[in-house]
Every structure is written in structure tokens, then in C-alpha cells.
Amino acid sequence: MLGTLRSITLLGCLLGSVGCHRQPPAPPPIPKGDYSAIIRYLQTRIVQDMAREHIPGLSIALVNGQELLWARGFGMADTAMGIAVTPNTAFRAGAISKLLTAGAALQLVEQRRLALDAPIQQTLREFHVRSRFHQDPHDADRDITLRRLLSHQSGLPSEHLRDLRTAFAMGQMPMRVSGVWLSAPPGTQVAYSNLGYTLVGAAIERSSGKDFETQLQQGLLTPLQMNHASFVGTAAQSSYRAVGYEDGVASADAQVRDLAAEGLWASPRDLSHYVQMLFAGGLYKGQRLLHSQSIDEMFRQQNTGNALDFDCQMGLAWFLAPCGDEPIVPGVRTFQHSGGGDAFAAQLSLLPDQQLAVIIMANDSNAEDLVARLSTDTLRLMFQAATGAPACSADCQPPSHGLKLRQVPTATDRKRLAGFYATAWGVLRIKDDNTRLAVEWAGDTFELVRDEEGWLRAQKKLLGWWPRDLGELGRVQLDVVTVLGRRMLTARSYGQRIAVGERIEAPPLPMAWANTVGTYQVLNTHEPNAPLSGISVRLEDGFLVIRGQLHSEPLTDYILLPVDNAHAVLAGSGYGLGDTVSRQINGLSASGYAFKRTDSPHPPLSFRQK
Template sequence: MNGYARPQRKALLLLAVALLIAGCSGAGGAADGGRSGANASAGPERTVPAASSPYASVVSTLQADVPKMMAAAGTVGLMVTLVDGNETLWSEGFGFADKQAGTPVTANTSFHIGSVSKTMTATAVMQLVKEGKVDLDAPLRQYVPEFTLQPAGAADAITVRSVLDHHSGIPGDVFNGLFTNGGPNPEFRAWLVQALSAMYPERAINQEWAYNNSGYVLLANLVEHVTGSSFEEYTRTHVFDPMGMTQTSFDDAKVDDANLTANYSVAANDDGTPGEPQFQEREYINGWAAGSVTSTANEMSKYLQMLLADGQGADGRVLPAGTLAQMWTPQLSLPIDVLYFQMGLGFALGDPALNWAGPVVQHDGATSWNYSMLQLLPGSTLGVFVSGNTAAPENVAPAVAAKALSRAYTAKTGAAAPPAATLPTSMPVANDSAVAADYAGHYATANGLDSVTADADGALSWARHLGTPAAATSALTPLADGWFAVAGDESTQVQFRTIDGRRLLVSRVPWGPAITEMMSGELLPASSIPAAWAARLGTYLPVDAEPRTTSPFANPTATLADVDGVLMLQLPSEVGSGVLQPASDRQAFTFGIGPALGRGKGNVLQMTATGDSFVFLGVTYRKQA
């Protein structure tokens, strides 16, 4: 459910993505090989346009392209649906729901859709807003009084709107027990509320955009408190039933193994090609409102059609007319929010690869092993949804979605996609030693540490991924337009920028027909590791972690390390490595900004009274003897 770590999910995701998740099936289900890959009476196993349709050639071309794209990425199974208004143009499965048994994916195979679920949670909340039962600008605690942060009163300013548009500052990636193997973790929500009560805000409300799973988990509490119904019951009767989505649910434990795709992971070979897919045990997603929905291609086509019909579902109205326009209006956008999209209420707005075709509404989603993408072109009433069942270095779902939607738009309007963009060409200029010195230092990135150094002549070098096997250094050449060329990387240019007093490293890259800017890092204040923290360097083991947490999100170890004179917390999970800035002898906070902006930054590491343990994101770690 990680979402928004694009353009590249972290090595396994995300990220990795992700993005925000191990060999047999879940408890109580059939073993690998027992899947039918279809939900009985859920609809046709495949829908394609008639030969006379203007979309027929689009779909036939995609039917040839998708298997090639899957093979190149190592994806085992994938489903796709494409709609125009209230018509399903194409709904089909590719590859295997169960590779060992040879069970194919069909349009009736259920997939975890990850953080695309957030759009459905936002739909439920907006129903209550339109009924006058929830005020977007009221404190979240007005509806979820059990939610607290440290110090007392810190959560009071956080509004419902700030949760929906990811500006709340709530610690967002509390993964312990969020994804589990062997069965669901029904106590996760209560555990999260308790864990948050000992945490500090990552940042003040509306300070910067940072993707946030925890806030969305709490929206289930809001719905339950306001309506008196369970979250599953409310969303089933008020969100899914009016669309005729009888096979879709937030309660993923209800889905029989026979109807749910198996999951796989793929690692890259030394030559970059995908390795052999590895079967992974069934996962359960316990933060329901943030990303637990399971659905099929046929059912997601109904969701797309409702979104393109201004809230009208096949069997009833889901949202009052005009509500989606409100949800698709950009909310808070701050100078420091250097993003490739803007944020609405539950939906992201814009996509560099598709903006040429008009306003884009979208949301991606990642679980431990699945990756999904929903995209709409409301102006031309076109929509697509794609989900794959394999965690791989390259996630194919976004590329399939963009290709399908782009080609459908061309078929409908005659407008062809612009050519792929290339970085602007600008003449190199002389180094400026005075300016270069201001750029030098360590930069905290989304998942690690970089450094920029300047020699006596002002020549800059950019060292990336310090302290890791991927460490590499590139010379930076200043250009006349204020950017820097990166030696050996013709697809990236960087710029040093100060926003709100923070020195940032910004990258620009070609993305389809557009040039996109993304945050790469934030300059650390010059400092050394305090003696109290230097004495704590070493490996720590979890004491009270949920043992069933899926492998991409579990931390069998946590390391406090000195990397090039900077204190870092190194975690093997999706949380990754992060710079720590000590605030006292017992507290340190993760620091920086990265491609996902402040995601995961601002979290507190709290040493215990014994001095041999610390608590981070709700888990206690004790130093290894």
C-alpha cells in the first residue's frame, strides 16, 4: 500500500517502492496449486471490443505487448481493465494466478489492490462529509478521540482534510503487523493507536506533503464512530453495493485462496534480467482503510465507470454529483512540495507520462507482492486499472496502464502522444568556488546518505548511497541554466535549491513526453556524532515485533552506524536506512527529504532507561551482546 515511490519502486518494492510484502498458502487455505483464479458468477473471464470498435486495434496491440512487458519485468500474473464511460472496453488476465498449477489469471481473479484502496476510503469519508456528519476541517480527534501523539495535545490540530491529502504529519509508515503471513492481525488498528500515543508528529500539520498510511488507517475508526457500523459493513453497503461490486471487500481474509492470486517475488540477475519467480505465502493487510481491498478486473471496471459518471454506480448513486470534482481539486500545495503530481482528497492529480492528454486522476498501490495502478482521463471519460502479482525490481503495472490509456485516448480523439522528452541542453560554464562551497556537505535522501564535495577550484562531486555496495561518485558540471550535468548519467540533472530556509538537492529527469522535477535530498547541518550516541553504535535485535510481519516489512535487525561521520539507523525492510539527528542523549529524529518528500522523516528513536534498547515505530530493539 506504499504508493508514490515512483518512478522506481525501491529494490524489492518500493517502494523494493511501495510502498509502500514468503512458500505456502495462508492458514486455513489451499496449498499452492489449489487456485481456480476466478470468482464464480462474477462476470465473463475476458471482455474485448468488437472488431468494428475503434478500440479493437488498440486492444489487440496491447494483448501482444503486455506479455512481452511482463516477461521483461519478471511479472508472473497481471490483470487489466479499460473503460470508456459506462462501457467496459477490455477486461482480461495475463500469465498465472498460480504458476505451479498452471492456473491462468482471468478477469475474475482477485488481486490485492494496495493503496488504490485509499480512494475508496476517501469516498466513504466524503459520503459522510456530504451528509453533514463530518467536517473536513475539523480535528480528526473530534471523530477519533482515542488518537493521540506526544507531547499531549500534539494531535489536536490535525484535520480530516490533512489526512486525506497527506499533510497531517502523523507518523506514516508503521509497518509492524500491518502486513502479515499465516492469518490476519485483527488487533493491528488498536495496536497502532497505542503505538502512536508514544510517538511524536513527523512534522507540524501542513508543513510538507508526506505519504501517510497511518492516517488512513485511522479513517476506519472515523467511519465506525460516526456511523455506528463496522468499517467493512459500511463500505460494503454504501460504497461497493451501489456499484454492484459483490466480489470486492476491505476484509481480505474473507477471500478464499481459490479466488485470490498467488504472489511472487523476483530478484534481478547479475545481467539485469529478472530471475526465477519465487512463490510467496499469502499476505493479509491489516490496516484496512489504507490498502486491504481485494478486487477483480471486472469489478474494478465498475469502479472506474462510477468515477467517470460523477458518482453514479450501476445500482445506485455512490457520491452526490459534484463531489468527485471536489475530490479532484488540488488541495494544499507548498513550495517545498516538489512532486510530479498534486494531491486532491484521496486521489493524486497529474502524471508526467499522460498530462498531454488532459487532466489525469490517479492512484497507485503496493502491498508486499502486488503493485497496482488506477488512472483516469475524466475529460475524455477514459479509465484504466492494472494490477500485477509479482514484486520485482521493475513494476510493470504503471507502464501497462499508461500505454493502454494513451493508446485509447489516441483512438478516441486522433491526438497522438508527443515524442519522449530529453533533458534540456545547456552550455557548461566555469565552476564558481564560492558558490560550490555552499553546496558541499552531507545530504539525507529517502533511503540513505549522499555527499557533495567541492575542490579548491569549485569542482563538485556527488557521492551517492554512502556506506552501501551501490556507492558511486559522479562529477557535477555546472550548466548555463543553473542546473548541473551528472557525469555518466545523461538522464539526470541536478540543482541546489533553498526553500523555506532548507538547502535541497533537486533532480530533473525525462518522464515520457515531460521533464519532471523530484526531490533528491536535504543538506544536513554540519555536526559530529555526540559521545552518548557514538557509544551506542552496533546491531540491535527486535524484542516485541509482530512475528508474522511479512518479510519486506520486517526488521530482523536494526543497526546504529557511523557512515562517513553521520549517525544512521539502518533497517533491512522497506523503511530503509535513514539519517538520525540527535535531539538529546535519549532522543533522535530521522532527518531529511527525498523522492517521496518527507516520507519516513521526522520519526523519533527513543532510547529506553536501561540504555541498551531503543523504541522505533512501535518496536523495541535491544543491543546484541
């Protein structure tokens, strides 16, 4: 909320550099069963990729059924100390942590200490929510279940930013966030939530009677012989942990509060054991850690019928579809999860029917695109070695529509599309600019035109004449559709449609909210590496627009929609959207923070009150 965001799906690449599809060296022919040819190719390619992208260190593991085909480290775990990456070097796994947390929760479900469809309040009795979607507040509490937390359908906010980089005990979090406002009706849409997984971690502690690290070590990490895996500490506390880097500078490696969501340290070799257990139906070296029914449930789509999720399929923790990103093999089931941020990047991708998997981890925040591309290409080569058939035909290639001459939308079309759209990446503004449909989004400007299939496409011209390649942003197809009475901006890529944003109409502004225009600073916080230092609110084209601030760096713009005189929400649905902002005496509150006005109150603005 109110910050910058790196997506877990297509849009992260779409809004990032135009180099998401840089062409690597062509792989050699891969005969059936010849995994050694893949390894030889990767040994050369990985070194070249890392040098080109200035990535200090990387580690990879390849799995075929119950066999670890290859595990290898490249580059440096610590450049200052001259420590090389080995197959046992542990990296921050980021959001991949959720896969282990889900496994631990399912173990307790099997032991009947937790229940997938019982209200989480039965375990975390001090936790309750507030809701603008329910008549009865008890119904809102009953709607927050373990299943919905694990599948990101709880309706809880995506984050609780206050004290995000501190070592608060997980067991304190249910009380600290109790009374939080729901951002969406539970069970209606997938909206990625680290806060939800923090509550799962607290439920694991409460139901097991052990702290999270002890329960995970005893239940999963030690039986799986994940010898360098842990959910606690920083790189400085263990010699086998890699140092993270941001633009070549060593990261401070802050504490992670939400351990269950993103606190895991592990090597790809460690994670390969977890994958082998899944492939064996819950067994690892003869020991049963999960029932096969639990694994089936983990890999079963949980969001069937959610119209706003379009073609994004969600299991328990796992993404079961590319969600607009490249398919590994068209028509072949692919499950995956990535982990980014905190100066590391990681991805775990598997083909469950072929029992093939690749795990890649790197110690640089700029390595996400490299890790994603390398994961995709490696798994395709493994599929070819396993089946003898090439993984890709034209279906695997980026859309080839290019930058051909296209049709400018008609005046009627421009009028229908022009407006403000709330997205997880900030406000998208579409303007009817005489004969053009101009767009401002995520710090870039471009034009929308209709392609030969009638879809909207992004186009930009240098000096008003020569087309500029916008990468994924120029290749993806866009359009506005009405779903459940909401006008949704959607993207289609590789035959899949995903939600991008929602068209928002300017509401009448209550006087109380019109007078919140101004600047605010965080009040009474001494946390290190705080994600926010302040916010500002301004009026733009009839909208209240709120922007986060991190010291001197302005963050992302969001539309603020008043609900009543005391509460407003960040417009739209999805990551960080729908969250509640409350008015306080001489300030605002959001995501656990209190913000104090730093400028003089503006004279009352003349707006029609509700």
C-alpha cells in the same frame, strides 16, 4: 522507516533498473473511435511484455465514460495449480485501496457522521499526538483532521512498523499508536502516510458503528457490483484470488494490518465500476453513492501553497499530477494512484475531462515498471481514439540530453554542493573529489556535472572512460535550492520539479546520543514476517547514521539528528523522514519497537555536549 522503499513517483524508476524506458512494439495508427485497434495491439503486446519480464499473470480493464470497453486476463493466477487469470481474478490492489477508503469517508461526511476539517480526535477520542512543532499539545491534536489524513498532510509518521503483518483489529490502532510523535507540522507538506489512512479506517468504523469490511461492502463494493472485491483475507481463502510472486517464487501472502491503506483485493473489472461512478458524478446504474460535490473535493488540489511540495499536486487520496513522472498527454489533466509491494503491482490512471481510464494489475513484485509503462501507453492510445489527435509530441519523450560532454562544476560550486543529504531512499553523499563532484546514493556511485542549462546531471563512466547509460538517473536534472531556509535537493523532469532530499549539517552531539553507537535487536516480538529484526547506529563524518536490519540483510542508512537527550529524529522530510527515535534504558525505541543493545556499550566518546 529504516527499511527499503519503492517510490510512488519518479524516483522509484530513477533508483531502479536502467530499463524503465524499454521500447515496446510500435502501435498501429489509431483512427478516431477505433478502440478495437487498441485492443488488438494490446493483446499482442501484453503477452510479449509479460514473457520478457517473466510476469506470471496480468489483468487489464479499459473505461470510456460509462462503458467498459475491454476487460481481459493474461497468464496464470496460480502457476502451481494451473489456474489462469480471468477478468474476474482478484489481485491485491495495495495503495489503490486508499481510493475506496477516501470514498467511504466522504460518504460519512455527507451523512454528517464525519467532518473533513474537524479534529479526528472528536471521533477517535483516545488518540493524541506529541509534537515538537507546537507550544500547546492540544493544538497539535486539533491539527490532525480528516482532510489532512486523506491528503497525506497530517504530519504523522509514514508507517507504524510494529505488528505490521498481523491481523490486529483496526479499532485498536488509535490506542496502540496514541502518543506518537509528529514527523512534520500538519498542513505544510505532503508526506505519504499509511498510518494516517489506518486512522481514517478506524474513524470510518467508529462513526458508522460497523467493522470496516461491512461498511465498505454496504456503502460501496456491493452497490458498485464489485463482486470479487473485499478488504479481508488472503489468496488462500478465495479461489478467485491470484497468488503473488517474488522472483518467480510464490509469496507467503502475509496478513495486512492496515486494511484501509492497502488491504483491498479486487479485479480491474471491479475497479472499473468505481471509475464509472466517479465519471457519472457519484451515480452507478441509477443509484447515488456520492454527491458530485464530494467527487469535486476529492479531485481538488489540497496542498496549494506548500512550498516543499514543488509541482506535486495532491487531492483527497488521488495524485493530481505526474510528480516528475511522464505526463500522459501534456496539458491534459491526469489523476492516478499506484499500488506496489506484497508480490503484486497495480495502477489506476484516468483522464477526467475525457472520461478515459485504464486499470492494470499483476501478480509479481517485479511488474511495477511494466504496469506503469503499459498504463501510460494505453491511455495515450485511448486519448488518440477519443479525440482523433495524437497524445504525444516531443513533450512526451524522455529528456534527450543524453551523455554529451558537460562542464565539471567549479571549485566554488563543488564546495557549495558537497555534503550529506537526507532522502527517503537513504543518505546521499556528495563529495568534492579534487576535480570531480562524486556521489554515493542507494548503493550506486556516479559523478555530477553541469549541463548546458546549468542543471546538475548524473554521469558514470566504465573504466573511467566510456559513458554508461544511467537511465532516468542520467536524464533527470538536479539542483540544490533554498526553500523556507532549508537547502533542498530537487529533481526536474518533464518540466516538473520535485523534492529529492535535504542538505543536513552535522550538529554537536550530546554525549548521551554519541554513546548510542552500537548494534540493537528487536525486543519481545513474535510477529511473522516482521519488517525489522534490528538496527545499528554508527558515527560517520560527525553524523550519527542509523541503519535497519532484516535478519542478515542490511537496509537503508538514515541520518539521526538529536533533538534532546531523550529524542532524535530521522533527518529530512518526506516518506519515513522526521520520525522520532527515543533513548531507553539499555536501548532505543522507534515505530512501536523496542530495541535492546546486543554489543557491549562503547567507552564514552568525547563530543561537545549541548
